Amino acid sequence: MWRETHWREPEEVGLVDRRLPRWSEFRQLLRPARVPLDPTERRLHRAYTIADLRTIAAHRVPRAVFDYTDGAAEQEISLLRARRSFARVEFHPQALRDVSTTDTGTTVLGRRWPVPFALAPTGFTRMMHHEGERAAARAAQRAGVTFTLSTMGTTSIEQIAREAPAAHKWFQLYVWRDRAAGKDLVERARAAGYEALVLTVDTAVAGARMRDVRNGLTIPPALTPSTVLDAAVHPAWWFNLLTTEPLAFASLNEWQGTVAELVNAMFDPAVTFADIEWLRGVWPGPLLVKGIHTVGDARAVVDHGADGVILSTHGGRQLDRAAAPLEVLSPVVDAVGDRAEVLLDTGIMHGGDVVAALALGAKACLVGRAFLYGLMAGGERGVDRSIAILTREMTRTLQLLGVRGVAELNRSHVSLRRAGS
Numbered sequence: 001m002w003r004e005t006h007w008r009e010p011e012e013v014g015l016v017d018r019r020l021p022r023w024s025e026f027r028q029l030l031r032p033a034r035v036p037l038d039p040t041e042r043r044l045h046r047a048y049t050i051a052d053l054r055t056i057a058a059h060r061v062p063r064a065v066f067d068y069t070d071g072a073a074e075q076e077i078s079l080l081r082a083r084r085s086f087a088r089v090e091f092h093p094q095a096l097r098d099v100s101t102t103d104t105g106t107t108v109l110g111r112r113w114p115v116p117f118a119l120a121p122t123g124f125t126r127m128m129h130h131e132g133e134r135a136a137a138r139a140a141q142r143a144g145v146t147f148t149l150s151t152m153g154t155t156s157i158e159q160i161a162r163e164a165p166a167a168h169k170w171f172q173l174y175v176w177r178d179r180a181a182g183k184d185l186v187e188r189a190r191a192a193g194y195e196a197l198v199l200t201v202d203t204a205v206a207g208a209r210m211r212d213v214r215n216g217l218t219i220p221p222a223l224t225p226s227t228v229l230d231a232a233v234h235p236a237w238w239f240n241l242l243t244t245e246p247l248a249f250a251s252l253n254e255w256q257g258t259v260a261e262l263v264n265a266m267f268d269p270a271v272t273f274a275d276i277e278w279l280r281g282v283w284p285g286p287l288l289v290k291g292i293h294t295v296g297d298a299r300a301v302v303d304h305g306a307d308g309v310i311l312s313t314h315g316g317r318q319l320d321r322a323a324a325p326l327e328v329l330s331p332v333v334d335a336v337g338d339r340a341e342v343l344l345d346t347g348i349m350h351g352g353d354v355v356a357a358l359a360l361g362a363k364a365c366l367v368g369r370a371f372l373y374g375l376m377a378g379g380e381r382g383v384d385r386s387i388a389i390l391t392r393e394m395t396r397t398l399q400l401l402g403v404r405g406v407a408e409l410n411r412s413h414v415s416l417r418r419a420g421s
């Protein structure tokens, strides 16, 4: 009945009238893609997310180098958990707020940061790209982001200070068996203008990074039949390795062996809270303790003089089956947030992850792999790209949340869904 009264054939209602397009109309649709001529630019141009940079990185460097960066300890459950904790985040936006301007800046230990994340300390960074720490520090300087140099860095404290004099720089320390050597590093960092000291405390012994064991990774990479074969696949990486300053630790005498052997030989498994007090005596600036997992330890390190606590599972590279830092964040902030600044890392792959951590009380975050993927994908410009991607994602998330700046973020903006829901 309806069909008889209402239905009209397409020809009757003129839906399918056709005509030839005019050239002027056709031309408007032709938009040649802008493809950069420079190969690095071209590669980075295609990276819209940190995951895209990771994919490019996997093709740029030998398998063992990528696995060293990408991998974690044992069954990699700690890393997986941290990543999944960010998938549990549920945002609760507020509508009808004027978000035409957004402020991503925050104040950390008395310094104004334009974005609430810093580059985490990472060892052996010249293995990932021959420009290594220098590239990361220069990119950090350009963006006003804080760069943290690792004790296991492959560029010296002083060289980074020369290359990126205006960058905000932190120095990360492992406590050595030889305390005098540790004290010497701290004094050099102070003399070179580093603003804060980060003491990493989750490395009593080396984590079991099974990918490295299987790949037979050594520092520097040994020339074996498989690495020689690899040179055919990644000629640029090998060319850069062999034609630049030999890969060595800037703070250590020469080392030949695996990462685990090095850690176990040099680091002191007998470090205790008393060492924080010892450090307070040799370092007058802000002191953060990195690798804290529990409320009790957060309280204890602050009681012993720490100005900041970094909730971190070392990117899942040390103890496996650890809790996700995001899931212990709020109780730790409730316990020590009035006396110390609480930062967080592990698993951050998106600017929205940073926003969630801040809403749950973190002052700022550190990112490790997120900038290393950029470094492997395109050196200094790759790190620029990582920082730009994270910043853009953060800004968009804040605007969609109806928040004008990170200072406005609070727990009403985020909840954590039940695992698996």
Ligand SMILES: Cc1cc2nc3c(=O)[nH]c(=O)nc-3n(C[C@H](O)[C@H](O)[C@H](O)COP(=O)(O)O)c2cc1C
Pocket: 068, 069, 070, 120, 121, 122, 123, 150, 151, 152, 153, 172, 200, 290, 312, 313, 314, 315, 316, 317, 345, 346, 347, 348, 366, 367, 368, 369, 370, 372
């Ligand atoms: C390749 C690599 C090397 C690292 N080296 C160090 C180091 O020398 N000292 C340290 O305190 N943490 C080190 N870390 C841990 C980072 O500082 C940071 O805690 C971790 O990368 C955060 O997790 P994410 O990579 O998922 O962002 C390293 C991490 C990676 C991925």
